[in-house]
Amino acid sequence: GENVEQHPSTLSVQEGDSAVIKCTYSDSASNYFPWYKQELGKRPQLIIDIRSNVGEKKDQRIAVTLNKTAKHFSLHITETQPEDSAVYFCAAMGKLTFGTGTRLTIIP
């Protein structure tokens, strides 16, 4: 089955700096890669996604890149703000599997 690894498990960055979270997947048949943000005690919310026929997608301060050959994809958040503090999950769909999460803390 699919195996998704996510790194780092925790990440602290100064407000205004960039944050990068990386995921690798094992199933070459996976073709959809969403990222979710989950604040404490709340539901996961889709923040950006990418399909396997695209290498990069950007939405304001958030971008996702995909390298199908290496089977890894990354989330990039620029100009971080305190409200970006949350747990972020990547996922890979062929057989939908989530990563283990990254706790991002923005230091004011």
Add this chain to the structure above:
Amino acid sequence: EAGVAQSPRYKIIEKRQSVAFWCNPISGHATLYWYQQILGQGPKLLIQFQNNGVVDDSQLPKDRFSAERLKGVDSTLKIQPAKLEDSAVYLCASSLGGGTGGVHAYEQYFGPGTRLTVT
């Protein structure tokens, strides 16, 4: 539009008891998912429905968990009997699904979840 609805929001039961959770997806969403999220972990897919048919239930512990979506709309997830390790948040999500969903077919929207505590 209304989001994914779930009930109850919280449930405390003793081990070996049974419990049921209910989910109503976003109107028009063909695909419905049930996830188990243990504290500090990512959501784990338990079962995926496309309309009223099961697409994937490979990670559903079928000796104690069951789920149905009889009319292709709302769904129930049942645990009988519950074990201590079933303590988790049970999340329901829905998406438009393949076919007519287009580029938004796989975008999942989650409900608020049911926090289950088994004592």
